[in-house]
Amino acid sequence: MEIPSTNFVAMAQGQAQLTRNGQATDPAKTTAREFEAVFLTQVMEEMLKTVSMGTMDGGFAEETWRSFLARAYADQLALQGTTGIAQSVEASIGAYRAAMVKQG
Numbered sequence: 001m002e003i004p005s006t007n008f009v010a011m012a013q014g015q016a017q018l019t020r021n022g023q024a025t026d027p028a029k030t031t032a033r034e035f036e037a038v039f040l041t042q043v044m045e046e047m048l049k050t051v052s053m054g055t056m057d058g059g060f061a062e063e064t065w066r067s068f069l070a071r072a073y074a075d076q077l078a079l080q081g082t083t084g085i086a087q088s089v090e091a092s093i094g095a096y097r098a099a100m101v102k103q104g
Contacts, residue, residue, distance in 0.1 A: 032089035040074035
């Protein structure tokens with residue numbers, strides 16, 4: 001059984017970014033960054049499956065811990081913005097918006 005994690009730190013940081021210089025952050029940017037974090041969480045979970053924990057390997061607590069660890073790593077990577085995933089998704093959302101405006 002997998003328990004979905006709620007990352008309150010990332011949520012608080014996202015809330016803090018909503019009002020930068022009195023202006024709301026673009027929802028496309030927020031959505032793209034969250035998509036990047038979710039995608040990177042999946043990547044990190046798969047990577048962590050290949051790491052042996054020795055005698056502490058296995059069990060529900062270990063699975064839960066790895067899930068939280070994967071999300072923490074992914075959130076930090078997404079906040080750095082070095083993978084380019086969020087920028088690509090944001091550009092795609094922008095292109096979609098432009099096409100929708102053009103169509104009327």
